[in-house]
Amino acid sequence: MSEYSNTPKEALFSPQNRKLLTNPLGKDNPINVQVLGICSVLAITVQLRTSIVMAISVVAVMGLANVIISLLRKTIPPRIRIIVQLTVIASLVILVDQVLKAFVYDVSRQLSVFVGLIITNCIIMGRLEAYALNNKPWPSFLDGIGNAFGYGWVLLTVGFFRELFGSGTLMGYQVIPGFLYDLGYENNGFMILPPMALITVGIIIWVHRHRDRSLVDIS
Amino acid sequence: MKAIHNLLDKVRPNFEKGGRFEKLYRTFEAFETFLFVAGNVTNRGSHIRDAMDMKRTMFHVVIAMTPVLLFGMWNVGFQHYKAIGMEVDLLDQFLFGLIKVLPIIVVSYASGLAVEFIFATIRNHEVNEGFLVSGLLIPLIIPVTTPLWMIALATVFAVIIGKEVFGGTGMNILNPALLARAFLFFAYPAYLVGDDVWIYTNLQEGQQLIDGFSGATPLAYLAIGEIEKLPSVLEMFLGTIPGSIGETSTLAVLLGALVLIATGVGSLRIMLSVVAGGLFTGLLFNIFAVNPYMEIPAYYHLIMGGFAFGTVYMATDPVSASQTGTGKYIYGFLIGVITLLIRVVNPAYPEGMMLAILFMNVFAPLIDHYVVQANIKKRLKRMQTAEVKTT
Numbered sequence: 001m002s003e004y005s006n007t008p009k010e011a012l013f014s015p016q017n018r019k020l021l022t023n024p025l026g027k028d029n030p031i032n033v034q035v036l037g038i039c040s041v042l043a044i045t046v047q048l049r050t051s052i053v054m055a056i057s058v059v060a061v062m063g064l065a066n067v068i069i070s071l072l073r074k075t076i077p078p079r080i081r082i083i084v085q086l087t088v089i090a091s092l093v094i095l096v097d098q099v100l101k102a103f104v105y106d107v108s109r110q111l112s113v114f115v116g117l118i119i120t121n122c123i124i125m126g127r128l129e130a131y132a133l134n135n136k137p138w139p140s141f142l143d144g145i146g147n148a149f150g151y152g153w154v155l156l157t158v159g160f161f162r163e164l165f166g167s168g169t170l171m172g173y174q175v176i177p178g179f180l181y182d183l184g185y186e187n188n189g190f191m192i193l194p195p196m197a198l199i200t201v202g203i204i205i206w207v208h209r210h211r212d213r214s215l216v217d218i219s
Numbered sequence: 220m221k222a223i224h225n226l227l228d229k230v231r232p233n234f235e236k237g238g239r240f241e242k243l244y245r246t247f248e249a250f251e252t253f254l255f256v257a258g259n260v261t262n263r264g265s266h267i268r269d270a271m272d273m274k275r276t277m278f279h280v281v282i283a284m285t286p287v288l289l290f291g292m293w294n295v296g297f298q299h300y301k302a303i304g305m306e307v308d309l310l311d312q313f314l315f316g317l318i319k320v321l322p323i324i325v326v327s328y329a330s331g332l333a334v335e336f337i338f339a340t341i342r343n344h345e346v347n348e349g350f351l352v353s354g355l356l357i358p359l360i361i362p363v364t365t366p367l368w369m370i371a372l373a374t375v376f377a378v379i380i381g382k383e384v385f386g387g388t389g390m391n392i393l394n395p396a397l398l399a400r401a402f403l404f405f406a407y408p409a410y411l412v413g414d415d416v417w418i419y420t421n422l423q424e425g426q427q428l429i430d431g432f433s434g435a436t437p438l439a440y441l442a443i444g445e446i447e448k449l450p451s452v453l454e455m456f457l458g459t460i461p462g463s464i465g466e467t468s469t470l471a472v473l474l475g476a477l478v479l480i481a482t483g484v485g486s487l488r489i490m491l492s493v494v495a496g497g498l499f500t501g502l503l504f505n506i507f508a509v510n511p512y513m514e515i516p517a518y519y520h521l522i523m524g525g526f527a528f529g530t531v532y533m534a535t536d537p538v539s540a541s542q543t544g545t546g547k548y549i550y551g552f553l554i555g556v557i558t559l560l561i562r563v564v565n566p567a568y569p570e571g572m573m574l575a576i577l578f579m580n581v582f583a584p585l586i587d588h589y590v591v592q593a594n595i596k597k598r599l600k601r602m603q604t605a606e607v608k609t610t
Contacts (some may be wrong), residue, residue, distance in 0.1 A: 018417060028571035184366055188406045189406050189407065191406070195405075202380075
């Protein structure tokens, strides 16, 4: 009898694995609940387009980093695990940066230093430490992209409102009709400033906790 | 009076539990307690009865604001007719201002109270009186030319983000009225900053601006270094200068300050320490005096811009200011210092009162914390030395 017979093979999308994907979207959201990765939310959500590119980049980096670290998990000496994680993330971020520069140069320029700063996004390191180091590649992958999607949807929501009210456009296209401007409507300059991103995130957290009362800390 | 009372009693069942408009009970209650003393009495324990409840406190502030408001209305008309070179009598000037300012007050109250009533209904608490003051403060601290929809938006923002998010009246960290102004200031700078916004100059046919007209405020002149164009001290003290609706007249503000101090609503400590902080920094600038702005007499700063208004009506807000006695001195003094620093040292902002007060609002709890801790430490020490002596 082989040693594997005791652990029956788990289905790819077993309920447990699905939870890895869906939990970070709501109950365990990295931004709304864990309040991680806030700096990039403030910095790159002025436009929807940069938010989308950033979200996709983080999905790619997190998914791959989690898989790689999970594959290496038995060979990484615990004392130098942080530096190994950083090396993996940094290599992936450089890859992403090169791809962006090659295909969407103008967005890459708008994102400027913040692509490089994906390395410092605490969500990525947090998931590597908390999950990928102790789990198999497939669940780690799901956990990685799940958290990245959880980060991504908040990013897109903030970016949507900031661009809509701050510039009157979406994805660079004029959305707010011209006659409103003739009537005296003005773009809200406050939306373009970082504090308003923080307030928008705060409102998202407010709505989120209002819908899910289990998140409300009443201690 | 009797008739209104009877009417209220008649419609009351509709709003109470099981009535048709049960959900609107809080709205009904707000109007009822606004007109009459509530009918319910305490039924257990001993209580101290004091007529100085929140409604009366807030109403004192509203009374204290009337001189500023009336003067502001007149000044709006005065500046307008001065700009187009027309000579009209005092009443016409006042009426012109009244027509321009009244819609702003209505919009401010309507939008803010709408939010308050909605939240009171959803959260089932009483409609609080705090907005009675905030709703009148907001029109006083903005230029008369601000579009009404912006005022409504800013008021809604201030009430929700500044107050309701933290739990309603009495729980806010920042002064809601100033938050509304800060929102406008950062969201629509073209309407809150510059030389064209302070005086109503939408001209009718046949009217034109007089030669050499400028709508610049004294602070704007100073910011660009044209000190010779400053109005006289008397003008700045009386308030016949361009500026936000209620902020120009130091004299009217002083009248309001008298009311606030006499009724015990406003804190004299804060007012004095803000003035002290301003004068201190002004004198410090005078000593160094590396540019013309730093050479102007320190007391000029007290009568220009929103310094007086902010000192009396904004910094003394009992909720967002420091609560401890020593804390009030520190809090007020730093407001004065920071205001002058922003005015003189930072070329981006001609006026610093709003930012200084908001900044110190954030720090007020911290100041209180350390004042309380220092007091605890002092008393502990006293106790310990007493113990040593007895043993």
